[in-house]
Each structure stands twice: as structure tokens, then as C-alpha cells.
Amino acid sequence: xxxxxxxxxxxxxxxxxxxxxxxxxxxxxxxxxxxxxxxxxxxxxxxxxxxxxxxxxxxxxxxxxxxxxxxxxxxxxxxxxxxxxxxxxxxxxxxxxxxxxxxxxxxxxxxxxxxxxxxxxxxxxxxxxxxxxxxxxxxxxxxxxxxxxxxxxxxxxxxxxxxxxxxxxxxxxxxxxxxxxxxxxxxxxxxxxxxxxxxxxxxxxxxxxxxxxxxxxxxxxxxxxxxxxxxxxxxxxxxxxxxxxxxxxxxxxxxxxxxxxxxxxxxxxxxxxxxxxxxxxxxxxxxxxxxxxxxxxxxxxxxxxxxxxxxxxxxxxxxxxxxxxxxxxxxxxxxxxxxxxxxxxxxxxxxxxxxxxxxxxxxxxxxxxxxxxxxxxxxxxxxxx
Ligand SMILES: [Zn+2]
Numbered sequence: 001x002x003x004x005x006x007x008x009x010x011x012x013x014x015x016x017x018x019x020x021x022x023x024x025x026x027x028x029x030x031x032x033x034x035x036x037x038x039x040x041x042x043x044x045x046x047x048x049x050x051x052x053x054x055x056x057x058x059x060x061x062x063x064x065x066x067x068x069x070x071x072x073x074x075x076x077x078x079x080x081x082x083x084x085x086x087x088x089x090x091x092x093x094x095x096x097x098x099x100x101x102x103x104x105x106x107x108x109x110x111x112x113x114x115x116x117x118x119x120x121x122x123x124x125x126x127x128x129x130x131x132x133x134x135x136x137x138x139x140x141x142x143x144x145x146x147x148x149x150x151x152x153x154x155x156x157x158x159x160x161x162x163x164x165x166x167x168x169x170x171x172x173x174x175x176x177x178x179x180x181x182x183x184x185x186x187x188x189x190x191x192x193x194x195x196x197x198x199x200x201x202x203x204x205x206x207x208x209x210x211x212x213x214x215x216x217x218x219x220x221x222x223x224x225x226x227x228x229x230x231x232x233x234x235x236x237x238x239x240x241x242x243x244x245x246x247x248x249x250x251x252x253x254x255x256x257x258x259x260x261x262x263x264x265x266x267x268x269x270x271x272x273x274x275x276x277x278x279x280x281x282x283x284x285x286x287x288x289x290x291x292x293x294x295x296x297x298x299x300x301x302x303x304x305x306x307x308x309x310x311x312x313x314x315x316x317x318x319x320x321x322x323x324x325x326x327x328x329x330x331x332x333x334x335x336x337x338x339x340x341x342x343x344x345x346x347x348x349x350x351x352x353x354x355x356x357x358x359x360x361x362x363x364x365x366x367x368x369x370x371x372x373x374x375x376x377x378x379x380x381x382x383x384x385x
């Protein structure tokens with residue numbers, strides 16, 4: 001939301017294209033715009049080191065073909081940038097044919113009014129509200145507020161499923177501990193659709209499970225367009241040990257054990273991995289240091305692999321066990337490691353869901369939701385056992 005528009009020509013002609021990020025989730029720093037070439041980079045404010053999230057708007061460019069140059073890293077995903085012609089409501093992948101050597105080109109329709117580009121498909125509070133409106137008021141659904149964010153925003157919380165206190169099992173799902181990991185939010189929508197579906201899975205889940213959903217653990221980061229990952233001095237998923245600096249984390253640490261009543265079986269923390277390449281283009285579970293918890297998480301993975309029907313295919317062989325590559329955190333700083341110690345828990349883990357590409361299939365809101373349905377089906381199968 002806070003943008004640094006550097007080097008904007010003071011004498012810009014009235015018909016010159018305009019670039020900004022003054023809207024929820026916006027993240028963009030303009031280096032220069034000259035003719036049909038636009039140089040920009042991601043805003044790394046409040047971030048320790050480099051990351052790749054960016055999201056900006058172009059107006060007054062109808063009929064032109066512009067080439068965008070990323071000046072701080074080739075942060076273009078596996079399907080190219082995402083583009084929106086409807087003011088950020090819907091996005092599509094531009095595709096790699098528009099991408100060349102850290103640049104991408106776009107021809108604007110003659111009547112283009114508000115065209116947005118992003119590293120992937122932004123998901124903001126407005127998306128969540130639209131989703132809740134679409135599913136409508138139902139007795140199995142209770143929307144509440146977990147707490148206020150440091151900037152005074154509501155941090156949303158949703159109870160779904162069997163809400164009369166008699167649920168046999170409880171499941172908590174957290175999302176956006178890392179603000180930029182927006183594709184996981186579409187997956188979350190799919191999980192909720194699965195829980196509310198008029199099928200065997202949905203019915204069983206609604207009769208036996210109470211879900212606690214926390215869609216935006218870093219609400220300010222999401223709305224202010226921060227990277228969120230490696231946020232300074234530490235990000236919300238490194239805030240679970242000792243005294244928490246994020247009110248949402250402090251609230252989860254207080255609420256979840258109380259709410260659980262010893263019946264919290266699963267805590268699933270939804271993430272997206274790095275932008276592209278290798279393991280970042282596979283869905284995977286992330287192992288914690290507790291072997292018994294990891295064994296049960298892997299059993300959940302086996303069930304997910306068996307019951308999945310959507311186009312985005314998960315394979316247990318892609319899981320990242322504790323101690324492998326980057327996965328070496330031992331202390332209970334993350335929600336997964338923290339929750340693994342809660343009484344009655346079966347497993348707590350992160351689920352990494354790629355930004356753009358799973359094997360040869362593209363990640364879109366539709367395919368992400370389909371994968372969410374598969375996760376819901378796996379919850380039911382796992383809990384039945
Ligand atoms: Zn993450």
C-alpha cells in the first residue's frame with residue numbers, strides 16, 4: 001500500500017501510462033518509465049534479505065505494448081506473471097511466451113482502464129469476504145474476529161462444522177503466516193468447500209469435526225503488500241516461542257489450547273514455498289523434529305495421495321522431512337512445532353503449495369480449490385481411522 005514512486009517524470013504527458021500500487025496488497029517500486037520500457041522492483045521494506053512478491057497497477061496505457069524489466073532479481077514465476085483486466089478481481093497467467101530474460105511484455109487493449117500485474121494471483125480481505133458471501137449464512141458456519149491487528153484491522157476467524165460443542169474431533173487450519181503466500185488462500189477456500197459440500201465427505205466432517213480457520217495470520221502484511229516471509233525482526237511463523245510480538249500469534253497461543261479441550265487432532269499450516277524451480281513446484285508436507293508426529297503426518301500424506309482426485313497431484317515422495325535442506329528449525333518457534341506439543345494432537349505440520357506449477361499442471365484458483373477438496377477428503381479418511 002505504501003509506495004515509493006521514484007523517478008516519476010514530473011512533466012509526464014497527460015497521455016503517459018501511470019503506474020502505482022496504492023491499493024490493498026500493492027507492492028512496487030518504479031525505477032523508471034521511458035518510452036515503452038518500464039523498470040521496477042519489489043518493495044522489500046520490513047523484510048530481512050531478498051524475496052519476490054510484487055503487485056502493481058497500470059492505467060492510461062490503452063493500445064500500447066509495454067515491456068517491464070525487473071531490476072532486483074528475475075522474480076517471474078513458472079507460468080509468467082499473473083495479469084488482471086478487471087481491477088484485480090480475477091487473474092490469469094500471462095504465460096512464458098511473454099517472458100524473456102527477466103522481462104515481460106504486454107499489449108494493452110485499446111479500452112484498458114485498470115490492468116494489474118503480480119508475481120502470482122493476489123488474495124486479499126476482499127477475496128475472503130466475497131468467498132464468505134458466496135457460501136452464505138449456514139448453521140455450520142460462524143464468522144468471528146480473532147483479534148485486532150497492530151494497524152487496527154480485524155483478524156478473521158471462522159468456525160466451521162459441528163459447532164454445538166459435541167464434535168468428536170477438532171482441526172485448526174492457519175494460513176498466511178507469510179503474507180505473500182496467496183495461492184494457499186485459494187486452497188483454503190477449497191478445503192472449506194469440501195467441508196460444506198453436499199457429499200459423503202462433507203456430511204461426515206460436519207457431523208464429527210469442528211474446524212477453526214485462521215485465514216490471515218499476518219493481516220497487516222497481506223493488506224499492506226509486505227513480503228511477510230522473513231519479516232523483521234522475525235516473521236509470524238517464528239513468533240510462537242516466548243512472548244509473541246504479533247497479536248494474532250499471541251491470540252492463537254491462548255485460544256487454540258482452550259478451544260481444543262484435548263480434541264485438537266490436526267493443525268495444518270498452509271504455505272507456498274519459494275517462487276519456482278525443483279521442489280518448489282511440488283506440493284509437500286514439512287516434517288517437524290518430533291518423529292511420532294511426523295510419522296502420523298506422513299500417514300495423512302499417504303491418505304491424501306490415495307483419495308486425491310483433482311488435477312494437482314501430491315506425492316508422499318515430495319515431503320520434506322526434518323533435517324532435510326532448509327528444514328532444520330528445532331525450537332517451537334513455528335506454529336507447527338508449537339502445536340505438536342498440544343495435548344491430544346495427532347499431528348501438526350506445514351503444507352507447502354506451489355505458486356504456479358505442480359508437475360505439469362498450472363495452479364489457478366480453480367485447481368487450487370480442487371486440491372483443497374482433496375485435503376478435506378483426506379481429513380475425513382484420516383480421522384475415521
Ligand atoms: Zn511460508
